[in-house]
Amino acid sequence: MVNLIYATTLAFIICLMTGPIMISWFKKLEFGQQIRNLGPQSHLEKAGIPTMGGVIIILSVVISTLVFAEINMKVMLALFVTVAYGFLGLLDDSIKIIANRSLGLRAWQKIVGQILVALLLAVVVLGKLNLGTEVLIPFLGSTIDLGILYIPFILIVVIGTSNAVNLTDGLDGLAAGVTIIVTITYAYMTFQFGAYELAIFTTAIAGACLGFSWFNTHPAQVFMGDTGSLALGGALAAIAVLTRTQFFLLIIGGVYVIEALSVMIQVSFYKLTGRRVFKMSPIHHHFELKGWEESKIVVRFWILTTLLSLIGLLGLV
Template structure:
């Protein structure tokens, strides 16, 4: 029965995303919600100028509807569901505001970093309050070991760092057609498996809803993309995957399952530090996917390679958590 619920959730979310996309894409075009490409980016990306963005609303709608419908039918719409939707929708709204300012109001920088952080902090604070209400432990456990540490009051800043860091990491990764859609589907799929293995069925259902939504979106986001998810989608997905890891008490496992996002973020940090102190760049361009583009790889080759790396990270995480223990 539970397995059937997961399959139906996957199917419903995928179907909603696939059916909604052809309706919304022309609408976004008519509103002139087109992506403006940065001049400092790869020159090959200039031809993408005008491609509709803010397609993350498709992903959000599919996740919300399929989660609520299927959770109500096969399980229950409990506090965990609302907490996951709070983070997903909260971060998605921040991304939507950022996209709206950049695309509609023509302010290229969108929300300021301070405005965005304050919004993320507010959502993280509400999420943490929910954690205290359901009695989530403040203990961190090192994956595949019995080593643990109780963070106590430090767990709050840790949660904030996880949510903000993860949302920004996924946002940085969203630079090529289908890159985040594919890597997110793999990562959320891995968490769905771990959630199901540990009998957290409602979290598994939410995770599967995200997989269906991003796979449906990928039909129109694969190269050449007909629509971009924008910050609306990437911030929401980054926040959601961190929230899942926290609720499952697999916080540090996020580093492995989200390995692609971690590497992309590290490439930016390394590039900035290296240039600041030496005046030289380690990569031809950061985030890392642009380095490979400028090294002569086709966009599709970069995307598929990163999908494969994400898949290997996820397999390693599942092995560590399910089969090794």
């Protein structure tokens, strides 16, 4: 139990110590955020704020996990997915900065990379860990065997989660704060399941996001960028896969789901009717354009995540 606290604390301290150094370095290299003109006008003032801050999160998580966790196959897989997705995000962020445009990797390039990493995770889970193709069902205390659908299901979970967290990262402190709550919840769950080393990895993420929030709360000094959001999404998905709690993640990470669904609904409805359901998607921008203060939206999404996490824990019957 004590190592869970140590891992959280070390990740937090690493973020606090490296944050100012990395932010200063990003500023010197002019690694500033590119803001789309289509977004809320209030976001234009965020142009030039250092991005790629996810490097700080990944560094903190990796070091803290390696120091306090006994490395087994599950932890190695979780770290691999985190770093691999973070690398994809780093490429994306780098292209945005070098090309001086708001879009980085082509959609097909990003999805191919995500598929390859998710596929490797699924293959190792089945071939090396022998976890089987069963998934836990919340509130029923039973499992469902997905059989041949298991690998496609894993691809959807991992890719969907990483992109959903990426969409959530649109306001100062939003993605980091939501992820703190989700990972604390998952730390309890993994500990209850006996996956102690994986719980250490999970608490390291919570500590890293907590430390990153010191610099990311409104007005943000740094953004995590795709480097951080894709890495965090990949990490959460890996934890869910390794504990067979993919359906729990739908509940606990409900804010990510809502953000992703708002984009899907907006795009689909616009293509069908030429009209919009929301003023703008993802949905946090809808509330911004309705006049809500950025901090109010962020805190309310944190509250919603807390409620959803409690509901998810109730599903552990």
